[in-house]
Amino acid sequence: MKWFWVGILCCFCTKAAAESLSFTLAQALDWSAQQASEQRHNRASTPLASRVLVSEAQLWPLQDPRIRVLVAPDGMDNLAFEQPQQRMNHYLFRHWSLIDVFNWFAGTADNTVNLPAASWVEVAHRNGVKVIGSVFFAPTAWGGHPERVAHALAQDDMGRFVLADQLIAMADYYGFDGWLINQETDLTALPEAEAQQLAKRMQQFMAYLMANRPEGMEIHWYDAMLTNGAVRWQNEYNDKLAEFIRPERQLLADGVFLNYFWRQGQPERSNQLATAQGIDPFLIFTGADVWPGRNDQPAFRNTEWLSALFAADSGQSWTSLALFGVNFSYRYDGDARQPAFHQFSQDPAEVQQFYQTEQRFFAGDDLKVTAKATSGSWPGLQRYIPAKTVVQQLPFMTNFNTGHGWHWFERGEKVRGSWHDIRQQDLLPSWQFAVLGHGEAAVSYDFEKGWRGGSALLVHADTSKGAVQLPLYLTDLTLQGSEQLSVIYQSTRSDADLQLCLWSAAEQQHCLPLTQHQQQPEVSWHTQHFALQALTNKRISRIELLIKQQAAATSVHLGQLAIE
Structure with missing residues (x-):
């Protein structure tokens, strides 16, 4: 995962915006619901609404009803307000009908456990969208250390993983829906046998978390660490990734979030291996880093990745999709390849430009969901992703x-x-x-x-x-x-x-x-x-x-x- 860019992003984020909860590892291990009364304002109470896909009412005939979409804005802890604000020009998201999971993507080397703001959980739940927090172990270049990983994987006298129990309790107390475990600390600075043993304990931790989570809680794993403790992004579901996340033919996560450095053919290979192993290929989320200034799947500049993920003749998807950096619609400074879209974060008068940027991402260059895309234009993701609805009962x-x-x-x-x-x-x-x-x-x-x-x-x-x-x-x-x-x-x-x-x-x-x-x-x-x-x-x-x-x-x- 491209943490260089996350660091750049947070350089111009204001401290005033950081009103979600982030815990150091020590704080997370010491957390209790009894001691969290001062954080009651960050508890969401809206239950997750049921939602459905109504096939006959969709606007595009070639859409894959099996695909799930995870959205992970880059650095949510620097974008969200828990309390109402007197200035309108802050970030929000509007295309809830097209996504299934909202990942509160956040964290630093010190802040390991990152919880979503209740205000965002409330609106996501009204739209039937799950919200998951992030557990982040930073790359060594950004301050990550194997000792912190070992500390996180500590077990009590009865063999229980203390942090796993805490994560389950936190999600229940604060009213959100699960976690992304993002382990990007390379363990190979340790002796070989020790690194392998710590990686094995991470597998046991994931198995424990999956076995003890309540019904409906989702646990996702990020494509980074292998069984030898090395961080080597695979960018597809392959034998090396499967060796870690599917030991003994048991998938240790509800979703696998793949890194972004993939090319043509890799989503198809992910589908083929998952299918061969008896795994639903739509538990695999092919990652797309859509920040326009980056190189892999930049919004508007690159449409090739869409044709690699979706079959042109049928609209069928090889896997599910994880969209990283969708908040470019709010604050992207521009570069030589893609000028800035607006300055809404500084000037509320540019609200329509902000809205049109997110609308263009989902609806296409012409801003109309049903218009036919011309060659070379950005077609919009709603061409491929069917809408879902929570409007199933009245009022x-x-x-x-x-x-x-x-x-x-x-x-x-x-x-x-x-x-x-x-x-x-x-x-x-x-x-x-x-x-x-x-x-x-x-x-x-x-x-x-x-x-x-x-x-x-x-x-x-x-x-x-x-x-x-x-x-x-x-x-x-x-x-x-x-x-x-x-x-x-x-x-x-x-x-x-x-x-x-x-x-x-x-x-x-x-x-x-x-x-x-x-x-x-x-x-x-x-x-x-x-x-x-x-x-x-x-x-x-x-x-x-x-x-x-x-x-x-x-x-x-x-x-x-x-x-x-």
Whole structure:
């Protein structure tokens, strides 16, 4: 793992942002829930939401439903706030429907055990995404030492691994979902037999951790150390890596996070060996270091790695995917190969550039999930990764609030100024953003308007050449007939032909017309309610906005959408 770059990143991170918990090894071994009462604010209480993949409502036909996606921003302990802030321009993440695991990637030679901030666990859990902390043993060049590894692997008189029990207790107490064990300290400075024995104890530690973790807790291993104690990144699941992580035909982790120095053919070989050994190849996470200034899988500059991981003709993936450094969308200084995308971390006025950078990463260069990529362009990861949804039961409500804003709105009125609190983030659209039909549309979050929170969803549509369909939410809802859909919105045209459409099985569409009668439609928020008796016993798989063909352009703000 490229810890040189992590060191550079943290040079310009502010201490004020580091509000997640990091422990030295001694502190972690001494930790107890009874002594942690002063850290109660860092306990997450939101349970992990159930979520599903609804195949018939996906927008791309060639997507692999087996793939899992882990996201590991680079240096989360320097990016997260636990308490609300009065400045909006801090980091947040929005594409939860596309990922399965959020790894709180952090650590130094001294800070071995790194826990996620509760605010991030809360929003991830609402989206059905697991959050795992990091146990980091640093490379010797960065202060790592075999003695620290040996200390971490200490056993009590009954043979129990003390640190493993502590890790299980910490995850339970703080309300997150597991750990990445990232052992990058080379042990070969020790005598050969001693190094091999310490590596063997690490295998025993992993086996103990797996055997004693509660149901649902995930343990991941990073591709670094081998059975002789040497750190040699394999960059694929091969015999050497299997010798360490699968001794006696037992996989010692729920996921194996592969390093990034791989090339064409290696993901396929990982799949082949895992399959031959009876291992689900989607427990193998091929690593992609997408930081634009690096050389392996830089976002936007290199698309070859996508064709190595995903088959072009079928869209099938060889393994799961671990995305490292996705926070480049927030703070990337630029270089000769890729200029900086924006200066949002210094200037909140550049919020749209920040949003477009993450949107481009997932939706493609044209910022539209459903558009066909041209040769040489960045296609976006959502072309390959199907969306998943937690919207399986009611009530469902969103104010399209992303978790920060220039203002806080209540009932459409500004009540206070700039703020940032990711806990407040609503369930955001499953596709950000998809445009179907013959018309044209630009979709974004507007921070100058909102119903409740910091933003509204803004659609600028040109329907002179045809209608525009905007898929918003993937759902898996079976209606009883007593439900009511409500929407709060604004439109620049009182005669705009707007409809909210609910899709059921067999592509059946039930559309609800939005009508307004005010003389100045853009001044006021309008509320409409719709009874859903006609959809009794229908399974709803998608909610979308439809703007019918008209000569004049239309702008629409959605402030709230609810089904209760």
